[in-house]
Amino acid sequence: MTGAILVVGAGPAGLAAAHALASVGTPVALVEKEQRLGGAPILSGYAKLVPSGEWAKDAIGGMVARVESNPRVTVHRGCSVEKLDGEPGAFRARLSNGASIEAGAAILATGFTHFDSINKPEWGFGTYPDVVTTTQVEQMISSGRGIRCPSDGRKPERVAILLCVGSRDRQIGREWCSKICCTVSCNIAMEIREELPDCHVYIYYMDIRTFGLYETKYYWQSQEEYKVKYIKARVAEVTSNGEKLVIKGEDTLVKRPITIPFDMVVHAIGMDPNVDNPRIAAAFGIELEPHGYIGKGSAYGALGETSRRGVFVAGAATGPETIDDSIAQGKAAAMAALALVTQPRSVVAA
Amino acid sequence: MTGAILVVGAGPAGLAAAHALASVGTPVALVEKEQRLGGAPILSGYAKLVPSGEWAKDAIGGMVARVESNPRVTVHRGCSVEKLDGEPGAFRARLSNGASIEAGAAILATGFTHFDSINKPEWGFGTYPDVVTTTQVEQMISSGRGIRCPSDGRKPERVAILLCVGSRDRQIGREWCSKICCTVSCNIAMEIREELPDCHVYIYYMDIRTFGLYETKYYWQSQEEYKVKYIKARVAEVTSNGEKLVIKGEDTLVKRPITIPFDMVVHAIGMDPNVDNPRIAAAFGIELEPHGYIGKGSAYGALGETSRRGVFVAGAATGPETIDDSIAQGKAAAMAALALVTQPRSVVAA
Numbered sequence: 001m002t003g004a005i006l007v008v009g010a011g012p013a014g015l016a017a018a019h020a021l022a023s024v025g026t027p028v029a030l031v032e033k034e035q036r037l038g039g040a041p042i043l044s045g046y047a048k049l050v051p052s053g054e055w056a057k058d059a060i061g062g063m064v065a066r067v068e069s070n071p072r073v074t075v076h077r078g079c080s081v082e083k084l085d086g087e088p089g090a091f092r093a094r095l096s097n098g099a100s101i102e103a104g105a106a107i108l109a110t111g112f113t114h115f116d117s118i119n120k121p122e123w124g125f126g127t128y129p130d131v132v133t134t135t136q137v138e139q140m141i142s143s144g145r146g147i148r149c150p151s152d153g154r155k156p157e158r159v160a161i162l163l164c165v166g167s168r169d170r171q172i173g174r175e176w177c178s179k180i181c182c183t184v185s186c187n188i189a190m191e192i193r194e195e196l197p198d199c200h201v202y203i204y205y206m207d208i209r210t211f212g213l214y215e216t217k218y219y220w221q222s223q224e225e226y227k228v229k230y231i232k233a234r235v236a237e238v239t240s241n242g243e244k245l246v247i248k249g250e251d252t253l254v255k256r257p258i259t260i261p262f263d264m265v266v267h268a269i270g271m272d273p274n275v276d277n278p279r280i281a282a283a284f285g286i287e288l289e290p291h292g293y294i295g296k297g298s299a300y301g302a303l304g305e306t307s308r309r310g311v312f313v314a315g316a317a318t319g320p321e322t323i324d325d326s327i328a329q330g331k332a333a334a335m336a337a338l339a340l341v342t343q344p345r346s347v348v349a350a
Numbered sequence: 351m352t353g354a355i356l357v358v359g360a361g362p363a364g365l366a367a368a369h370a371l372a373s374v375g376t377p378v379a380l381v382e383k384e385q386r387l388g389g390a391p392i393l394s395g396y397a398k399l400v401p402s403g404e405w406a407k408d409a410i411g412g413m414v415a416r417v418e419s420n421p422r423v424t425v426h427r428g429c430s431v432e433k434l435d436g437e438p439g440a441f442r443a444r445l446s447n448g449a450s451i452e453a454g455a456a457i458l459a460t461g462f463t464h465f466d467s468i469n470k471p472e473w474g475f476g477t478y479p480d481v482v483t484t485t486q487v488e489q490m491i492s493s494g495r496g497i498r499c500p501s502d503g504r505k506p507e508r509v510a511i512l513l514c515v516g517s518r519d520r521q522i523g524r525e526w527c528s529k530i531c532c533t534v535s536c537n538i539a540m541e542i543r544e545e546l547p548d549c550h551v552y553i554y555y556m557d558i559r560t561f562g563l564y565e566t567k568y569y570w571q572s573q574e575e576y577k578v579k580y581i582k583a584r585v586a587e588v589t590s591n592g593e594k595l596v597i598k599g600e601d602t603l604v605k606r607p608i609t610i611p612f613d614m615v616v617h618a619i620g621m622d623p624n625v626d627n628p629r630i631a632a633a634f635g636i637e638l639e640p641h642g643y644i645g646k647g648s649a650y651g652a653l654g655e656t657s658r659r660g661v662f663v664a665g666a667a668t669g670p671e672t673i674d675d676s677i678a679q680g681k682a683a684a685m686a687a688l689a690l691v692t693q694p695r696s697v698v699a700a
Contacts, residue, residue, distance in 0.1 A: 016653070016682075020682075020685045020686075020689065023689035023692070023693075024374075024685070024688050024689050024692045025692060052648035052649070052650070054648060054650070059648065059650045060650065062650055062651075063650055168565060175565060175566050175570060176562065176563050176565050176566055177560065177561050177562055177563075177564070177565040178562070179561045179562040207557035207558050207559065208557050209557065209559045209561050210527065211527050211529040211559050211561055211670075212526065212527055212528075212529040212669050212670045212671070213526050213527075213639075213641065213643075213669040213670070214527070215518060215525060215526050215527040216525050216526055216641070220525060252603060253602060253603065253605070254605065255603070255604065289563075291563065291566070293563075298402035298404060298409065299402070299673065299674040299677045299678070300402070300404070300409045300410065300412055300413055300677070303366070303674075303677055303678055303681060304678075319562050319563040320561075320562045320563070321562070323649065324649040324653075325675055325678065327649045327650070327653055327682070328649070328653055328654075328675065328678040328679045328681075328682040329678045329682075330682075331653060331678075331681065331682035331685040331686070332366075332370075332677070332678040332679075332680075332681035332682055332685075334685055335370045335374070335681040335682075335684055335685050336370075336681070338374050339370065339373035339374050342373070342374045342375060343373070
């Protein structure tokens with residue numbers, strides 16, 4: 001039986017799991033398909049994170065640095081697990097680069113895939129250059145370039161953020177809610193108002209889901225301190241009148257059609273299941289849940305159990321998730337994996 | 351330096367932390383102010399839990415049994431911590447029963463207090479016996495007595511569930527969202543329809559916050575399979591016409607006053623900060639956040655850090671929280687505490 005733990009994916013959940021295990025003396029093999037660690041917040045260039053307000057490059061970058069400098073963590077970059085053989089306490093993972101890893105347990109922290117707005121063509125992405133995604137706006141902020149219309153580089157005077165792009169939308173096969181886009185959009189709206197105080201920012205929503213304490217910090221603050229405007233609406237289409245983008249829809253509070261011009265339209269894109277999930281499921285011999293995320297058991301036993309004993313899952317691999325909860329789940333999975341490899345062999349075999 | 355960890359509170363977060371630590375060989379002192387372990391799900395008699403659908407008495411009861419039978423966990427019932435002295439690695443807790451506990455680190459899993467509907471008098475609780483809370487409905491279900499009007503024991507033909515009672519309500523000093531009441535209410539609505547197929551169930555809401563994968567399992571299923579009806583409304587008051595309860599308000603989608611009679615009205619009560627928090631903060635020398643929950647640092651370091659080093663916090667003690675996330679946070683805090691007591695003394699002192 002080997003005491004090492006295999007962690008797959010180096011986003012917030014995987015980094016948290018790897019660090020937690022290393023800090024109690026457990027060796028970790030961390031496998032990341034990209035060359036760079038950090039997951040979506042780093043690879044997609046997020047700006048200030050919800051709810052800490054810290055820059056992603058500092059907050060998640062710090063988690064990366066901590067793991068990279070830890071001698072107990074062996075990082076395998078640019079590769080993936082092709083097959084997991086063996087049993088709890090004695091797994092063997094075959095990597096795509098030909099290497100092989102022995103591990104007592106495995107934690108999948110393989111994350112999600114951003115919804116591709118091209119799959120919602122009537123809302124203008126791909127047709128009009130000034131229709132962008134929340135991820136692109138994050139990049140405008142984190143790069144220091146600031147909020148600019150891609151078409152001509154001007155500062156927008158009117159920006160609309162459309163919620164639920166690729167979420168709560170059965171027409172395109174995505175009926176789930178992506179959980180954090182409402183709050184992220186409130187945050188981005190305030191960032192835009194902070195940089196461009198004369199810019200008007202509107203959020204088009206179905207329900208505002210700034211749950212828990214996000215209510216105060218994001219929903220109320222964005223309205224009262226930052227004067228962000230909220231419109232409960234069904235958006236029909238985003239077109240152009242030649243000069244401005246035009247959002248056509250129905251205000252569902254006053255039951256009237258509304259047509260409003262904007263300089264920039266932002267899609268608050270949802271969290272799809274990782275496009276690699278079918279391959280991951282096959283490699284690890286685990287089951288996906290009906291939407292295509294990695295299935296997990298109930299939380300009362302060893303939190304984050306997949307359908308295969310000894311293989312745990314954490315974070316947005318299991319469904320839309322916040323960064324904070326991904327980190328908590330990463331550490332919880334680390335704890336479950338640690339308990340598994342700590343137990344005497346007879347118990348593991350039982 | 352002692353390797354034992356003090357865990358305060360035996361709800362889902364505390365039970366998860368205690369079990370996790372014990373399963374990797376760490377001794378735990380678990381302090382619970384009540385005589386019975388299990389926290390709100392057990393003490394308040396919850397029925398089937400979100401999202402597993404398992405009965406609270408089985409799911410959380412199983413967590414209780416696992417901890418009570420673990421020889422590494424010493425349970426101190428019916429008492430609280432009066433003072434925590436010392437420093438990380440060498441704390442000493444003085445209990446209200448006169449006992450004293452040595453611990454390397456402490457985890458606060460002290461939970462929340464249910465909102466008392468008496469503080470929203472215009473919505474009829476305390477005036478009309480058939481105005482009840484979600485907790486009372488959970489008890490009707492978990493006790494096996496079934497959904498009955500308290501006034502005369504009849505089966506209700508029309509039930510309304512009012513969301514955001516003690517949440518998102520600045521008039522009564524509670525501007526936060528309680529995060530899980532929307533989903534719990536969808537679940538209860540389906541339970542009522544399951545038991546009483548002829549009963550009409552309405553949910554009065556501001557925003558429906560069935561975030562993430564709850565969207566499918568609760569929001570869609572309750573409407574399509576269980577025919578629960580949703581009304582976006584501002585509720586003004588709950589009165590009686592002598593025979594029925596009457597909800598008066600404004601339908602905010604059609605902007606019209608609506609007055610509808612019901613047999614039973616259910617308050618979806620929110621999660622207040624634990625009423626003991628000021629005392630807990632003083633005993634542990636930690637700070638509360640502005641709403642009165644226990645303050646915590648950002649998640650990127652040792653998740654669940656309070657303002658005092660070596661004292662961690664998990665679950666609804668930090669704000670409205672789901673049971674699953676409370677469990678994850680309990681295990682994450684266990685991991686952080688374990689790392690702290692595992693480190694060599696020189697590092698701890700640094």
